[in-house]
Amino acid sequence: MDDAGSRTDPRPHLETRLARESLVDRGLVRSTHTDVELPILPDAYMVGLGGASVMDRGQQIVRPLVEEIAGLRGRYKFVVGVGGGARVRHTYRIGMDLGIPTGGLAQLVGAMEECNAILLQACLAKHGSILMAREHFWELPLYLDSGSIPIVISIPPYHFWEPPPEHGALPEHGSDFGLFIMAEVLGMKSLVLVKDTDGIFTADPKKDPSATPIRRTTAAELLARNLPSYGVDREMLVALSRARNLLRVQVVSGARRGALERALAGQDEGTVLTRGAS
């Protein structure tokens, strides 16, 4: 303890600019900022299929969508993520009543997405899909270059370590967030979220006939509207507002033929969310 608080330091350091420094120091943290980070897979897209909004609706929505996805193979490099849907909600319903802590709820729900990933894989297998476990993260270039369609679950692997939520009791790092952050870290071109509404509305259009669509907005503008529900994870909007590489998220309807492809082609369709000025 002789050296605690003194300027002599007996530790063998590797001499880097971070040695001896506090990684909590604001100035040091800011000094690591760059507006552009290495885009790892800049030609690839992330496509998210909603759990409740797509998978739970069965063949009427899934079959045509599978055909559309199969037709995109070879023309676009993309990863498909799936959500969990009604079974996730039921898990929350039962788990919360039982007093399962938030981290426990986060740990449980991934299994419901795994079910949907298997179902989608079975539908798309003959079109070259491959169910990708997280441990195979760095095999993505191989899958994409070979023209395969990797299928992943969406929820991030926060598991028991899900941070205490800012609002309510449910895990805040959900499926939209998970796909966004995976696309962001890989520096993909865009994220297209396929849901059952034609984009994001001012209210839930299934319940409120006066709901109007929001065609183009930034993450910050949408957050500032303080809607009761955004139709996408709030945490995803926060992450988009801080994005370095993934500057565009599009929310489209899985029931509209060709909507997914139009979104991949960069055309207006559904709602276009951008980062806005950083």
Add this chain to the structure above:
Amino acid sequence: MIETTQATEKILAEIDTLAGEGAFSPVALMPETRVLKIGGQSIMDRGRAALFPLLEEIVLAKQKYPLLIGAGGGTRARHAYDTALDLGMPTGVLAAIGAYVPRQNARMLQMLLARHGGIFILHDDFEKLPLYFRLGCIPIMTGMPPFSYWEKPPEKGRIPMHRTDAGVFLSAEFLGCPRVWFVKDEDGLYTADPKKDAGARHLPRIGARELLAMDLHDLIVERVCVEYLCRARFVREIQIVNGLRRGDLLRALDGEAVGTIIYRDG
């Protein structure tokens, strides 16, 4: 075709009720566990002189409490971060490579504590903790949470916000523990880094909100820990202990107010 049924709507409404203000009452899973973090740069990198006396205290503490140890990173983690930063890597890649040094440190701790029941565990082994404790083991794991590539970028910069302090804090919160211990090489929290600023003032006890409001340029714990403490369900106190002073860890685990206690205020 399956419609969005009334049943689903009912479940959503029930979730809203269950998640409503004050309604959710989670179970404390293993609140008697003493979760502690051994600092990387502050303890491990100091080697035998700092670590061996601390291990003696840990062995004594194990007689009284179920201990779960999370390891920090230190200078090798900083080297890895620095190399990654230089290559333009995003936060998620930093978080992924930042996991390896704390894991090395956890393995070193395991080897040194092996004859006292030290076992190295992975995140996936968390559900086996009851077994390890029943066998009298000291489970040791990386302090890093499993976020890896899914770590979100901070507002500015690329250093992952959730590192080993955060992971250890979140472990304690999940287990339902009222307190978590961080073993470092200072007597706790100061108004500035005491290694660099001779005028730094020691803060023996401070509220989390009060501390955030002070808006200090630097902190001895990762900022997210203080933020999460404000809204945690279970963890009420973070205690920062000087691992270089003999006996402080044992005193802290016995409930004495050594070092600094950051408590949940309001």
